[in-house]
Amino acid sequence: MPQLDATDKALLELLQNDSKQTNKALSLSLGLSVTAVYERIRKLEKSGVIKGYVALLDKKQVNRNFVAFCHIKLVQHSQDYVVRFEKQVANLEEVLECYHISGDYDYILKVLVADMQEFRTFMVNKLTKIDHIGSTHSMFMINEVKHSTKIPVP
Amino acid sequence: MPQLDATDKALLELLQNDSKQTNKALSLSLGLSVTAVYERIRKLEKSGVIKGYVALLDKKQVNRNFVAFCHIKLVQHSQDYVVRFEKQVANLEEVLECYHISGDYDYILKVLVADMQEFRTFMVNKLTKIDHIGSTHSMFMINEVKHSTKIPVP
DNA sequence: ATCAAATTTAGAATATTTTTCTATAATATT
DNA sequence: AATATTATAGAAAAATATTCTAAATTTGAT
Structure with missing residues (x-):
């Protein structure tokens, strides 16, 4: 089980709200570079914290x-x-x-x-x-x- | 309420499984051009059939x-x-x-x-x-x- | 505290993808 | 059948993701 720091948690919240945001937008929200965001997301995906990305429909x-x-x-x-x-x-x-x-x-x-x-x-x-x-x-x-x-x- | 044809329905199923697929991958699955896929998605988003895109986490x-x-x-x-x-x-x-x-x-x-x-x-x-x-x-x-x-x- | 190793980050370069544009084909309307 | 509308394709442009290199930061051991 990976250790999540405050930035990871903030990132997870952002991606749970809207996974279509660009890494640039995320980097601005988090005050990081695009690469830093990219690497964090990759890590969260690989470790299985992020299970996947889906479209939500209107019932x-x-x-x-x-x-x-x-x-x-x-x-x-x-x-x-x-x-x-x-x-x-x-x-x-x-x-x-x-x-x-x-x-x-x-x-x-x-x-x-x-x-x-x-x-x-x-x-x-x-x-x-x-x-x-x-x-x-x-x-x-x-x-x-x-x-x-x-x-x-x- | 928009009319959904078989292609729209197939597209919605694909996007509900994995919204990170590229339009090219979707176009191959559906037998359409990238632009056709792009326009269909845009329409589904605008009409509200697709409410949004989110990351799913592992509880x-x-x-x-x-x-x-x-x-x-x-x-x-x-x-x-x-x-x-x-x-x-x-x-x-x-x-x-x-x-x-x-x-x-x-x-x-x-x-x-x-x-x-x-x-x-x-x-x-x-x-x-x-x-x-x-x-x-x-x-x-x-x-x-x-x-x-x-x-x-x- | 200090050093070395490992990890994280940033910025630039590259590759991929999205989005726009134009033209053509299909569908619907009258 | 003729026309308007909509959907599609392919190419061009714009935006974005990914890779790469190097610097900075953090971590762990001494």
Whole structure:
């Protein structure tokens, strides 16, 4: 694990806000030369601190504005069952996030589709076709208050 | 709302996977000229389909690997209370996502901190300091099965 | 504290990429 | 079918990323 100094942290914050800034712009923000910025970024990429760069889309504009949170309980919790379940869930493109969690349910999923009809189709044809699911409980997004990909760097 | 053809959709998928690809690389993938790719991207940016470009970090490497999901119920639901609550929550950097949802609770939050100690500090000093919170219920991530920012384009 | 090694930085040179420009081709409109 | 609009390609120009060299700074050991 690499040691991040204050400049690295500032740089990570800038790149998490906008990764399309030029190194010159970054160098001005940070008070460094272009090469210094370039080398720092390279290091952060190589060490895996920066996982990658992506474009973020507007859900509404691509007609995927229906968000559901599905809680799932498995019928059994043997290694095999868990591994198989997780693989199958990860393969569903509608499932953007899946976490194994503590509490009454085993998993929480964030599912993205166009509307309730599509969600129904997803449940019937995809999710509940997965083996070893005991029970599910879904909640639906009424409004998105905040959605950020920006991890605060300590 | 702009009409997206198959090429736009393919382009959006490519850019959601890796926004650092050059236009030449994209043009090869799509079988177009560099200029055609350039103009399409410009259009997608201007119309707001592409909201922006960001660097994605590795939670573990920046010591923010503790994820909590907090369900929150408000004591009242008047316009004023809701607006104030949402503003205050959105200002907390530990809260990466916040959704108003259907069901037993009003909101679900995704909170990112270093560890349980920090989570406790967050709850005591920040979250529960927010007005009008009735009750909360937290679940903790045991394992991240999937976490993608990629919206499937229909 | 002092020295040597390693790392970081800056500025210039080079390579690559983005952006603009012009002309042509495809698509839509009447 | 004729015209206007939009999309595309290729070349030229501008901007940017990357490499290189050398100087400066930091680090670690003595």
